[in-house]
Amino acid sequence: MFENIVTSENEPITTLKPLCPTRWTVCNSAIIAVLGQYERVLVSLEEMAKSASRTASTASGLFEHFSKGKTVLGLTLASAVVGELECLNITLQKKTQTVSGMQDAVDCVRSYLQGKRNDKSYLELYEKATSLVNSIELVDPIETQIQGVLLAKQWTITGQSSSKYWIVWRFSLKFSYSSSREAAEILRGMPVEVRGLFDQVEVLVRILLVVPVSSCEAERSFSALRRLKTWLRATMGQDRLNSLLVCNVHKDKLDNLNIHNICQEFVGPSETRKNTFGTFV
Numbered sequence: 001m002f003e004n005i006v007t008s009e010n011e012p013i014t015t016l017k018p019l020c021p022t023r024w025t026v027c028n029s030a031i032i033a034v035l036g037q038y039e040r041v042l043v044s045l046e047e048m049a050k051s052a053s054r055t056a057s058t059a060s061g062l063f064e065h066f067s068k069g070k071t072v073l074g075l076t077l078a079s080a081v082v083g084e085l086e087c088l089n090i091t092l093q094k095k096t097q098t099v100s101g102m103q104d105a106v107d108c109v110r111s112y113l114q115g116k117r118n119d120k121s122y123l124e125l126y127e128k129a130t131s132l133v134n135s136i137e138l139v140d141p142i143e144t145q146i147q148g149v150l151l152a153k154q155w156t157i158t159g160q161s162s163s164k165y166w167i168v169w170r171f172s173l174k175f176s177y178s179s180s181r182e183a184a185e186i187l188r189g190m191p192v193e194v195r196g197l198f199d200q201v202e203v204l205v206r207i208l209l210v211v212p213v214s215s216c217e218a219e220r221s222f223s224a225l226r227r228l229k230t231w232l233r234a235t236m237g238q239d240r241l242n243s244l245l246v247c248n249v250h251k252d253k254l255d256n257l258n259i260h261n262i263c264q265e266f267v268g269p270s271e272t273r274k275n276t277f278g279t280f281v
Contacts, residue, residue: 016041028083031075039136042066069133076129080116084109167200180208224248 016037017030034041045066048059065071088109092102177183184205187195195202228244229236236244247254267273 028079028086031079031082035072035075035079035132038066038072038132042136067138069129069138072133072138073126073129076125076132080125081113084112167198168204171198171201180205184209221245221249 016033019027019030042063045059045063049056049063051059088105091097091105171183175183175186177186183201187198187202187205190198224245228248229241263277264279267277267279
């Protein structure tokens with residue numbers, strides 16, 4: 001439908017690409033393709049919504065969302081951020097990259113994005129989205145009330161959650177830290193009574209320490225499962241398999257353990273084990 005409409009207008013066409021949740025290096029090109037042909041996309045969705053095909057209901061819902069000015073604004077804001085991340089991802093995937101070079105690239109992109117977190121940059125993107133909305137004459141334009149950009153360590157304290165935000169804000173003023181691990185070390189060094197003053201901070205740190213940043217760890221466990229669960233180990237129990245997986249995935253911590261102390265702890269409680277395995281010095 002989209003290709004037919006563009007072909008009838010005798011204008012060059014840019015292929016629309018789906019937003020892939022895993023391939024971050026193609027997200028920005030997909031967003032740019034939609035923004036560059038926004039009016040044609042709207043016409044195509046409207047025609048599909050009026051048809052009797054199976055995708056009519058889906059097209060109708062998409063047409064409703066794409067007819068709103070805030071969708072244009074959201075895509076414009078996303079393109080400004082994802083574009084920088086796309087360049088970073090392409091750089092990190094080069095074979096010639098070193099660890100120090102990757103860290104420098106990440107720091108460069110981070111500082112650039114942090115520098116864009118201000119009202120001036122937001123207004124520029126807002127005006128760009130507004131001009132696109134006005135050019136295609138959307139029925140639902142962007143809201144005139146512009147929300148200010150929420151800068152780092154600025155808290156809006158309202159309602160019942162005010163005490164929780166106040167505790168976190170007070171902790172950030174009293175202690176200096178740059179990661180959740182450093183915050184955890186600060187909490188560990190406190191007496192129990194003092195730690196109780198920052199109970200909400202402790203809850204947040206516990207959540208941050210156990211929630212994985214990405215799905216790499218889960219995917220790594222499945223890869224390890226294919227290596228461990230072979231046909232020679234078909235009768236292995238679930239508990240032993242889980243223990244082997246933990247040892248394989250976290251082998252960096254396993255290498256730091258003192259094997260002699262573990263063996264001595266295993267042999268010590270039983271005379272039968274001592275006679276069988278001997279002692280470990």
